[in-house]
Amino acid sequence: MGMGALGAAPLRVVCTTGMVADMVKEVGGDRVEVTTLIGEGVDPHLFKPTRDDVSKMLKADMIFFSGLLLEGQMIETFRKIAGRGTPVVGVADALNPGDLIQGEGHKDPHVWMDPGTWAKCIEPVRAALEKRDPEGAEGFATRASSYRAGMEDLDAYIKKVFGSIPPEQRVLITAHDAFHYLARATGIMVLGVQGISTESEAGVSDINRLVDEIVNRKIPAIFVETSVPDKNVRAVMEGAGSRGHGLRLGGELFSDAMGAPGTYLGTYFGMIDHNATIIARGLGGEAPEKGMAGKL
Numbered sequence: 001m002g003m004g005a006l007g008a009a010p011l012r013v014v015c016t017t018g019m020v021a022d023m024v025k026e027v028g029g030d031r032v033e034v035t036t037l038i039g040e041g042v043d044p045h046l047f048k049p050t051r052d053d054v055s056k057m058l059k060a061d062m063i064f065f066s067g068l069l070l071e072g073q074m075i076e077t078f079r080k081i082a083g084r085g086t087p088v089v090g091v092a093d094a095l096n097p098g099d100l101i102q103g104e105g106h107k108d109p110h111v112w113m114d115p116g117t118w119a120k121c122i123e124p125v126r127a128a129l130e131k132r133d134p135e136g137a138e139g140f141a142t143r144a145s146s147y148r149a150g151m152e153d154l155d156a157y158i159k160k161v162f163g164s165i166p167p168e169q170r171v172l173i174t175a176h177d178a179f180h181y182l183a184r185a186t187g188i189m190v191l192g193v194q195g196i197s198t199e200s201e202a203g204v205s206d207i208n209r210l211v212d213e214i215v216n217r218k219i220p221a222i223f224v225e226t227s228v229p230d231k232n233v234r235a236v237m238e239g240a241g242s243r244g245h246g247l248r249l250g251g252e253l254f255s256d257a258m259g260a261p262g263t264y265l266g267t268y269f270g271m272i273d274h275n276a277t278i279i280a281r282g283l284g285g286e287a288p289e290k291g292m293a294g295k296l
Contacts, residue, residue: 011133014060016071017044018258019112020091022268024064026147027125031136035060038071040257040266043227048073057081062132064125067093068100068109070256089128091121101180110255114181115158115272119151154269155185157292158276162186165285171219172279173210173236175228178255182275193232207232211239214247221250221282227257250282264295 010033015021021036028034037053038044044066049057054077057063063081065071067090071078082088092111099117101108112118126144130137162170163186170188172179177192191210213219214236222237224230233249240247253275259265265274273291280287290296 008135011061011129012059013062013064014057015063016047016065016074017256018261018266019118019268019271020064020066022258023091023122023125023147024129027122027140027144028129028136029139029143031133031139032129036261038257040260041226042257044070044256045072047071049077057086058084060086062086062128063088064128065090066109066112067091068107068111070109087128087132089124091124094124095120101184103177103180108177108180110178111181112268113179113255113272113275114185115151115154116185117181118268119148119155122148122151150269154272154276154292157273158182159186161276161280161285161287162188163285164287165280165283168217169219169283171213171217172283173214173219173222174253174255175223175225175230175233176255178225179253193236207235207239210236211243214240215243215245218245219247220284221248223250223253223279223282225253225255226259227255248282251278253278264293269293270295 010031013024013028013032013034015024015034015036017038018036018040021034024032025034035056037049038047057077058081063078063086065074065078078088092109095111099120111121122144126140129140171191172183172188173191175193177190179190183190191213193206193210222233224233237247237249254271258267258271264270273293274296277287277291277296
């Protein structure tokens with residue numbers, strides 16, 4: 001497609017999370033230059049923009065954020081910038097209520113955990129880019145449809161490897177409730193050591209209840225996340241151990257942030273491929289060691 005007839009400079013786009021940035025880069029191609037505000041291992045629920053971040057947003061041609069109050073501390077900033085006429089797009093805010101899961105007090109924002117639902121956010125991204133850069137329309141449409149096809153493959157892979165987990169062991173236990181969309185898509189059960197927001201402390205009774213479930217179902221593994229402290233997970237492992245059940249650490253999952261930029265794990269497909277592969281293997285299912293694409 002190139003840069004359009006006049007060799008126009010690419011749109012300067014600021015995205016909040018890596019997952020949103022990945023989508024905008026894939027659909028935008030060389031017509032966008034993307035800056036990501038929230039890096040690897042950083043929790044977007046708690047992220048407050050610095051003066052430098054605000055200045056990047058003020059200079060941007062467009063801003064894309066995940067939405068559904070994921071970036072709860074940034075709403076006021078988005079409002080101010082939108083008030084100046086800059087397009088500010090919450091990609092998941094366009095989803096139908098039927099696509100969403102109710103969390104505590106508001107809709108669960110962790111939509112990207114299910115590629116089938118996250119794929120529905122591609123269209124608002126494509127439409128917003130086309131509106132801002134009509135000359136790029138054809139390229140945006142082509143890239144959007146190939147990105148969507150990739151998500152369909154990813155969705156099929158997740159369902160296949162999760163289907164191989166022994167039924168009584170289809171329980172995913174993690175540090176916080178980021179995985180309900182994955183659970184809905186695959187029929188597994190998800191138990192978080194703490195609520196949806198990473199701000200609440202897990203009570204002793206929650207931990208004991210979880211240990212009962214683990215011991216009774218002989219669940220083999222529990223998982224930690226890259227952007228959430230794992231002290232509660234350690235407490236659950238100790239509790240299970242004290243009752244003679246060896247609970248393994250199944251590995252580290254990406255929940256609210258991706259891996260290192262420039263790596264396969266630093267892409268949306270890599271992040272989800274990694275999660276699905278290590279969850280399936282950790283819970284006694286079958287998945288290729290190197291994942292869906294052989295890149296893990």
